Amino acid sequence: MKKLLALALALTAVLSLTACGGSGSDIAEDGTFTPTKTVTWVCTSGAGGGSDIFTRKISDIMSAEGLVNGQTIVVSNETDGAGEVGRNKIATLKMNPDYNLLTFNSGDLMPMVTNTQNRSSNFRILAIMAVDKQLLFSCGSTAGKTDYAKAGGDLTDFGAAVEAAKNGTHIVVGGSKGDDIATYDALLEELGLTEEQMSYITYDSTGDAITAALGGNLDFVMSKPAAASQYVESGDLTPVLALSTEHFGGNLADAPTLSEIGDYADVEVPVWRGVAAPAAMSDAAVAFWTEALQKVSETEAWETEYLEPNQLISQYMNSADATAYVSAFEADYLAANGLS
Secondary structure, eight states: OHHHHHHHHHHHHHHHHHHTTSOGGGBOTTSOBOOOSOEEEEESSOTTSHHHHHHHHHHHHHHHTTTTTTOOEEEEEOOGGGGHHHHHHHHHOOSSGGGEEEEEEHHHHHHHHHHSSOOGGGEEEEEEEEEEOEEEEEOOOTTOOSHHHHTTOOTTOHHHHHHHHHTTOOEEEEEOSTHHHHHHHHHHHHHTOOTTTEEEEEOSSHHHHHHHHHTTOOSEEEEOHHHHHHHHHHTSOEEEEEESSSOOOGGGTTOOBGGGTSSOOOOOOOEEEEEEEETTOOHHHHHHHHHHHHHHHTSHHIIIIIIHHHTOEEEEEOHHHHHHHHHHHHHHHHHHTTOO
């Protein structure tokens, strides 16, 4: 009976560990975690957008620099419910939580806290990596299908489009979710326009919005530099407005700020880009991933292959600092929008 009781207790302990994520065998006696199997990284934006580029660049650097013990990182683009399904899946994940990551930006947090009960405290915040900003771009497609395009409006002059909107011509802007919508709202307020005068079409990713612009379905598309620079280089997109208090560089340098096209204040909604994990992730795994992400932020590849070409601002924060920063950002956003 004693042997049977001991066996039952041992089985109970094993089942308990499994219920908590099954990662105990990957935590060494000194309390450190080392991955020994495939890592899944959820990105709640479509392939080709800024979040997708961010995700894949970090995973590529982690693999190239040997930061994940030779394990494979699989990026999973999950856009159902405007990304809320994927975010909730990670927040509530119990099985193998140490092997699941989530791209988590300010543009993900804002709609999440507005439309769901999920909060940043439902995740482990692993790091903030960089800060991003947006621009508006036009596409000189001859297949223009909008009122402004049909009227022969100058697609390279956003100021002319604003005046056209005020005079009754419907202007169409497209972009992604979250921070793009917040930026559009701030722009509309500063311009003194209504949604009926300058409307916004939401896409699952910036890549999808750019595709719509290339098809002549939008007057202007909102994008961060990462997703749009290649199209500017090819001549398919023209930067027409820097949604920033200062000019961008490189092939985006010609885009004026809002104050330069009229009697307006500049508009910007900076976007922090970070990484989160399931709430059930172990402390040992949190320590491992936040350190791995710090190492990514210190590589030459991160600087020269991601930050510089995509014109982002480097801003690494470890798990503790990032958690405090995101919590404060969330509290400010909830208060400003009358949410709780």
